[in-house]
Amino acid sequence: MTHVLSAFPVPDPEPARPVVDSTLISRAKLGDIQAFEAIVARYFTRCMRFAHGMLRDAADADDVVQETFVRLYRALPRYEERQRFDSWLFRILGNCCRTANLLQQRRESLDTGDDRALLSVPSTDRPDAAFDQEWGDEVRRALAEVPEYNREIFLLHYVEGFSYEEIERITGVRQSALKMRAKRASDYLRTRLAGVHRD
Amino acid sequence: MTERRGDPGPIVDRALETLRELPAIDSVVVARIVAAAARTRALDAAPNDDDLLPPPAQLRPTRWRLAAAAAAIVITIGGMLLWRAQRRADGDLASSGNAPVSTPYVPATQARTMTPDALPVPTQFVFDGRARHVVLVGDFNNWDEHATPLEREPGSSLWSVTVPIQRGRHIYAFLVDSVWTVDKRAPVARDPDFGVTGSVILVGRP
Numbered sequence: 001m002t003h004v005l006s007a008f009p010v011p012d013p014e015p016a017r018p019v020v021d022s023t024l025i026s027r028a029k030l031g032d033i034q035a036f037e038a039i040v041a042r043y044f045t046r047c048m049r050f051a052h053g054m055l056r057d058a059a060d061a062d063d064v065v066q067e068t069f070v071r072l073y074r075a076l077p078r079y080e081e082r083q084r085f086d087s088w089l090f091r092i093l094g095n096c097c098r099t100a101n102l103l104q105q106r107r108e109s110l111d112t113g114d115d116r117a118l119l120s121v122p123s124t125d126r127p128d129a130a131f132d133q134e135w136g137d138e139v140r141r142a143l144a145e146v147p148e149y150n151r152e153i154f155l156l157h158y159v160e161g162f163s164y165e166e167i168e169r170i171t172g173v174r175q176s177a178l179k180m181r182a183k184r185a186s187d188y189l190r191t192r193l194a195g196v197h198r199d
Numbered sequence: 200m201t202e203r204r205g206d207p208g209p210i211v212d213r214a215l216e217t218l219r220e221l222p223a224i225d226s227v228v229v230a231r232i233v234a235a236a237a238r239t240r241a242l243d244a245a246p247n248d249d250d251l252l253p254p255p256a257q258l259r260p261t262r263w264r265l266a267a268a269a270a271a272i273v274i275t276i277g278g279m280l281l282w283r284a285q286r287r288a289d290g291d292l293a294s295s296g297n298a299p300v301s302t303p304y305v306p307a308t309q310a311r312t313m314t315p316d317a318l319p320v321p322t323q324f325v326f327d328g329r330a331r332h333v334v335l336v337g338d339f340n341n342w343d344e345h346a347t348p349l350e351r352e353p354g355s356s357l358w359s360v361t362v363p364i365q366r367g368r369h370i371y372a373f374l375v376d377s378v379w380t381v382d383k384r385a386p387v388a389r390d391p392d393f394g395v396t397g398s399v400i401l402v403g404r405p
Binding site: 029030031033036038040041044045046048049052053062063065066069070072073074076077078080124135136139142143155158159189191194 | 207210211213214215217218219220221222223224225228229231232233235237239285296336341342343345373379396397
């Protein structure tokens with residue numbers, strides 16, 4: 001199955017507003033907790049969305065996002081504003097998600113035969129409000145099956161709207177490899193969801 | 200930020216619509232994050248770059264950890280205030296321009312309960328250069344740009360300040376006319392995630 005090249009709009013993560021006000025960052029760098037709170041409120045939902053997509057156990061999302069912002073706050077004095085703020089934030093978030101997945105994987109290996117390994121997949125049949133739609137369940141189930149290193153690039157590019165150039169700066173991976181990873185994730189989802197999709 | 204690429208196709212396109220839905224903002228979680236961050240920076244005296252944070256499962260504070268943190272803050276602030284009061288009494292504050300490094304001053308009531316390693320150590324920071332004002336910021340003063348200004352020695356380009364600091368590894372920098380500047384005399388720190396440099400000082404080690 002081949003697909004023609006076409007313009008496919010990647011969402012601009014901040015279509016109407018500036019990435020973040022530099023005055024706000026300057027205040028937060030100096031320890032102004034209210035400025036930091038405004039930054040958290042500004043990026044919280046995007047971080048949660050990304051964490052839910054990345055984590056083996058979506059229930060860890062709260063803790064991982066908290067860890068990310070705590071690390072961000074501690075490192076803020078050393079933040080150089082020539083870097084794009086959200087790229088820096090998602091770099092930290094990606095690291096935290098990978099660490100959490102590793103810990104979760106170790107827990108699962110220790111819990112062999114336990115129901116926890118099954119429950120840890122963020123696509124269960126639990127009566128969770130976030131997963132109560134069949135299509136949404138299937139999408140998240142399929143996404144969870146994509147290898148982490150492909151899934152992260154797919155989410156950063158297609159969902160969070162980062163260009164490959166930005167993702168290269170975030171992850172340190174070359175653009176050619178990034179495009180291949182995003183394509184593999186996309187191909188897997190297409191095949192996996194073909195039987196579920198209804199036009 | 201539009202790029203040309205292989206079209207993911209309608210199935211993936213529809214999946215993306217689902218994945219792009221933003222969750223609702225949870226003000227309780229936001230408040231918890233802000234509280235955790237404030238607490239962490241106040242206690243930030245990491246002995247090395249690898250322990251920036253405990254694993255996620257340990258993030259939620261336990262009662263004993265909060266109690267230990269509160270005790271550490273009280274001891275540190277009390278030590279600083281008493282040390283400053285002692286310096287004023289000795290009449291040497293800001294007059295010599297070359298503050299001595301001495302045995303930490305701690306009142307007897309505290310000294311009976313603190314081990315030597317828990318005492319803050321007066322530590323001198325020196326910046327050499329032309330500037331209108333120089334400020335010391337570090338994990339030991341919550342990166343507060345107003346807390347620790349350096350004083351210039353009359354007739355020279357040497358700026359210095361002495362502050363009591365808990366033993367251990369600390370990261371700091373100078374704000375020279377509001378510009379972040381590392382200490383050329385100290386090793387450079389590079390935290391694993393962030394790639395922005397500060398200087399490192401090891402306090403209380405020979």
